[in-house]
Amino acid sequence: MDNIAGRKSGLSWAVNLSVVALVLLWLFPTVGLLVSSFRTADQISASGWWKALFPSEQVVQLRTGGADMAKQEGDLWVVEGNLLEDSEEGPAPGAEITRFGVSSKAVDAFAVGETTTFAKDSKTFTMDAAGNYRFTTTKELKKRGQRVFITATLPPEFTLANYDQVLLSGNSNDSMTKAFLNTLTVTIPATIIPIVIAAFAAYALAWMEFPGRALLIAAIVGLLVVPLQLALIPLLKLHLNIGIGKGYLGVWLAHTGFGLPLAIYLLRNYMSGLPRDIIENAKVDGATDFQIFTKIILPLSFPALASFAIFQFLWTWNDLLVAKVFLIDSTGNTTVMTNQIVELLGTRGGNWEILATAAFVSISVPLLVFFAMQRYLVRGLLAGSVK
Amino acid sequence: MSPALLGLVTIIIGVGGCLGYFYFSNLFLDKVLFPASGPNAGRNINRANMVRPWLFLGPAIVALGLYLGYPVFETLRLSLTDRTQDDAFVGLANYQQMFAEPKFWEAMRNNMLWLIVVPAASTAFGLLAAQLTDRIKWGAFAKSLIFMPMAISFVGASVIFKLVYDARPAGNEQIGILNAIWMQFEGGFGSLLFLKMLPVVILAVFAALVAYIGWLLLRPILSGSDNIVVKALRVISGLISLWISIIALRNIFDVLGTDLPNGQPQSWLTVPFYNNFFLMVVLIWIQTGFAMVILSAALRGIPEETVEAAIVDGANPFQIFFKIKVPQIMPTIVVVWTTITLVVLKVFDIVFAMTNGQWETQVLANYMYDKLFRANDWGVGSASAIIIMLLVSPILIWNVVQARKEMR
Numbered sequence: 001m002d003n004i005a006g007r008k009s010g011l012s013w014a015v016n017l018s019v020v021a022l023v024l025l026w027l028f029p030t031v032g033l034l035v036s037s038f039r040t041a042d043q044i045s046a047s048g049w050w051k052a053l054f055p056s057e058q059v060v061q062l063r064t065g066g067a068d069m070a071k072q073e074g075d076l077w078v079v080e081g082n083l084l085e086d087s088e089e090g091p092a093p094g095a096e097i098t099r100f101g102v103s104s105k106a107v108d109a110f111a112v113g114e115t116t117t118f119a120k121d122s123k124t125f126t127m128d129a130a131g132n133y134r135f136t137t138t139k140e141l142k143k144r145g146q147r148v149f150i151t152a153t154l155p156p157e158f159t160l161a162n163y164d165q166v167l168l169s170g171n172s173n174d175s176m177t178k179a180f181l182n183t184l185t186v187t188i189p190a191t192i193i194p195i196v197i198a199a200f201a202a203y204a205l206a207w208m209e210f211p212g213r214a215l216l217i218a219a220i221v222g223l224l225v226v227p228l229q230l231a232l233i234p235l236l237k238l239h240l241n242i243g244i245g246k247g248y249l250g251v252w253l254a255h256t257g258f259g260l261p262l263a264i265y266l267l268r269n270y271m272s273g274l275p276r277d278i279i280e281n282a283k284v285d286g287a288t289d290f291q292i293f294t295k296i297i298l299p300l301s302f303p304a305l306a307s308f309a310i311f312q313f314l315w316t317w318n319d320l321l322v323a324k325v326f327l328i329d330s331t332g333n334t335t336v337m338t339n340q341i342v343e344l345l346g347t348r349g350g351n352w353e354i355l356a357t358a359a360f361v362s363i364s365v366p367l368l369v370f371f372a373m374q375r376y377l378v379r380g381l382l383a384g385s386v387k
Numbered sequence: 388m389s390p391a392l393l394g395l396v397t398i399i400i401g402v403g404g405c406l407g408y409f410y411f412s413n414l415f416l417d418k419v420l421f422p423a424s425g426p427n428a429g430r431n432i433n434r435a436n437m438v439r440p441w442l443f444l445g446p447a448i449v450a451l452g453l454y455l456g457y458p459v460f461e462t463l464r465l466s467l468t469d470r471t472q473d474d475a476f477v478g479l480a481n482y483q484q485m486f487a488e489p490k491f492w493e494a495m496r497n498n499m500l501w502l503i504v505v506p507a508a509s510t511a512f513g514l515l516a517a518q519l520t521d522r523i524k525w526g527a528f529a530k531s532l533i534f535m536p537m538a539i540s541f542v543g544a545s546v547i548f549k550l551v552y553d554a555r556p557a558g559n560e561q562i563g564i565l566n567a568i569w570m571q572f573e574g575g576f577g578s579l580l581f582l583k584m585l586p587v588v589i590l591a592v593f594a595a596l597v598a599y600i601g602w603l604l605l606r607p608i609l610s611g612s613d614n615i616v617v618k619a620l621r622v623i624s625g626l627i628s629l630w631i632s633i634i635a636l637r638n639i640f641d642v643l644g645t646d647l648p649n650g651q652p653q654s655w656l657t658v659p660f661y662n663n664f665f666l667m668v669v670l671i672w673i674q675t676g677f678a679m680v681i682l683s684a685a686l687r688g689i690p691e692e693t694v695e696a697a698i699v700d701g702a703n704p705f706q707i708f709f710k711i712k713v714p715q716i717m718p719t720i721v722v723v724w725t726t727i728t729l730v731v732l733k734v735f736d737i738v739f740a741m742t743n744g745q746w747e748t749q750v751l752a753n754y755m756y757d758k759l760f761r762a763n764d765w766g767v768g769s770a771s772a773i774i775i776m777l778l779v780s781p782i783l784i785w786n787v788v789q790a791r792k793e794m795r
Contacts (some may be wrong), residue, residue: 019516022515026532026598027532029672032550032551033547045559045560080786094689114528125521147495188395189398193405196405197447198447200405210437210440216444218787221790223456225729225783226776228638229775230458230772230773231458231462232772233458233462233768233769234461235454238453239499256454257450257453258453258454288413293443314537318738320540320542320740338540338543342542342740345546345740355549359546362542363543367539369538374534377537382681382684
């Protein structure tokens with residue numbers, strides 16, 4: 001459009017670069033969480049996640065072999081071996097060790113190849129860059145070997161252990177499995193039921209003539225913006241009085257009520273845009289309103305139904321307030337994922353590996369839905385707010 | 388019964404019940420109540436057609452009335468009663484009590500800040516992103532990445548940004564990106580440039596912009612063609628923007644005067660006043676995608692002739708954007724702005740999960756939650772809900788008026 005006058009826009013490069021910068025800025029926080037969820041607690045606290053993608057120099061604590069590997073040479077006990085190959089933890093064999101130390105106060109005191117003498121000259125220790133070491137002591141060895149700190153450049157390393165812990169361990173504090181199922185239990189009925197109710201109402205508002213129709217539409221536009229905060233106490237009281245109490249039924253009803261204005265509004269706008277001819281022809285052919293609705297309107301309204309379904313799904317899945325008020329009782333058996341994460345923030349605020357994993361489990365489903373059905377979401381947004 | 392099974396049964400009962408209700412009530416209407424045969428067939432058809440809309444609307448009206456209509460009035464009633472005195476009518480005592488609490492005014496102040504900053508920033512970023520991505524080949528891909536946070540829950544976003552703001556004691560490796568960047572500034576020339584000069588420039592530009600808007604609002608008064616109400620509105624809004632501009636200018640001296648704790652890791656969420664902005668960033672991050680999608684559709688709807696005419700007349704890209712495109716999509720900008728305003732007024736999860744209103748970050752929705760479920764004071768809680776409702780109602784009325792205009 002800007003090239004009409006026959007000149008190539010000189011801004012093109014600047015535009016591309018700005019968009020790259022903007023996209024990176026927007027992605028950066030989420031990627032941080034994703035990367036962190038694949039790192040161990042030690043890795044997370046040792047370095048920022050942005051360094052996890054590159055090889056990094058790290059200090060690792062390992063142990064030499066113990067009494068079972070010791071050989072006696074004269075009055076010395078000697079342990080020889082390879083630190084990287086012998087231990088199961090720590091870096092994989094092949095990492096290059098640059099420095100080592102035997103005290104936690106000076107973890108990188110010596111370069112590889114040097115020999116250190118310590119513990120009142122009773123012990124010596126030396127090692128090479130590949131991890132082969134020689135440890136001597138004048139006293140008989142205890143069962144466990146000498147503690148050694150090595151500084152090595154390690155390749156990026158990721159683990160699925162956090163997901164294992166969060167999803168499969170069954171540890172009641174960290175487990176998201178139950179919360180995941182609970183969230184699903186809340187979400188699916190709370191998405192489907194309002195659609196059914198709203199579809200009928202929207203049809204009536206779009207294609208049936210009756211007194212008070214304009215007033216009802218105006219009322220629904222008004223209800224669209226009523227903050228649900230107003231409804232918390234009166235409805236909780238109502239639920240307690242009629243015996244629903246706190247539970248799934250209550251939260252389904254609440255989500256249905258709160259979702260209806262948008263559902264009716266979106267569906268009515270869409271349905272009233274359908275061609276009048278089809279409906280009038282069907283009427284002439286003797287179809288009843290019920291038949292017109294189920295056989296013609298519903299199939300044609302699929303895009304609008306999908307839009308609203310995505311909205312309602314995202315909204316109920318991501319909701320915290322309604323679940324806290326209408327669902328979660330003191331036993332905590334019906335906790336949902338958002339609530340579980342808030343509780344983890346309180347109890348395990350520093351354990352980023354658990355937090356990041358739990359949060360990512362919770363946001364992965366909406367993200368999947370988002371990328372799979374983005375087209376409908378955009379269409380719904382446009383129908384819902386641009387007039 | 389396991390909740391999953393219960394859910395399945397509910398779906399079947401709920402959906403089946405709804406469908407069954409609609410089907411059988413229609414059947415009953417057509418076959419039993421007003422059968423379309425016999426001596427009164429014509430009259431019966433007319434009657435059935437009068438009743439049918441209400442069959443279709445019935446469940447929706449009941450649900451809306453019960454879950455949104457009734458609570459508005461019940462909350463109003465609760466805000467005038469005291470739960471501890473057996474729901475006795477206490478007049479405006481709850482409101483008086485609330486207005487006497489500093490925490491309430493803190494929430495009001497913060498909400499006002501949120502109301503100004505978040506819609507403005509989200510709309511501005513959204514407009515920028517829409518305009519930029521519409522001009523490049525991989526724009527659709529870039530858009531969907533910027534739009535992505537819309538799918539992330541406020542709670543998930545809070546965790547994401549808590550990691551960004553994380554602080555470790557000095558001497559340790561910083562794992563929050565903000566502190567990692569902050570630690571790079573150690574008081575040298577770079578710090579001076581980025582932490583003093585840049586904010587000063589931004590503030591100065593902001594002050595100039597607001598003052599210019601104020602001048603644009605005030606200028607037509609001199610020509611004197613408006614009626615008295617418009618004039619008064621112009622004077623008020625013009626003076627408000629001049630006042631904001633003066634505040635921004637005063638802040639320049641504050642920025643220059645303060646001694647920044649360079650080289651000290653900051654726990655950002657506990658720095659009073661500024662922590663509000665760190666919370667707002669989360670919502671801006673989420674809402675920008677929304678603004679971008681809508682504004683981008685509006686930008687595409689602009690008739691090309693207007694842009695072509697501007698190019699022929701020698702307008703540069705900035706002039707085209709600000710003088711041709713923005714004025715044409717103004718109605719959409721207003722819609723985006725009000726939609727985000729509604730989200731801001733109800734913002735709860737972010738504050739609840741990140742600071743829970745500590746360190747002077749309270750907002751109305753969280754204040755209300757505190758009163759209702761921690762202090763168990765339903766009177767004051769309902770009163771603050773009514774305040775939220777009052778703040779929403781101008782938008783509500785405007786929306787209804789617009790909708791009625793459209794219906795005609």
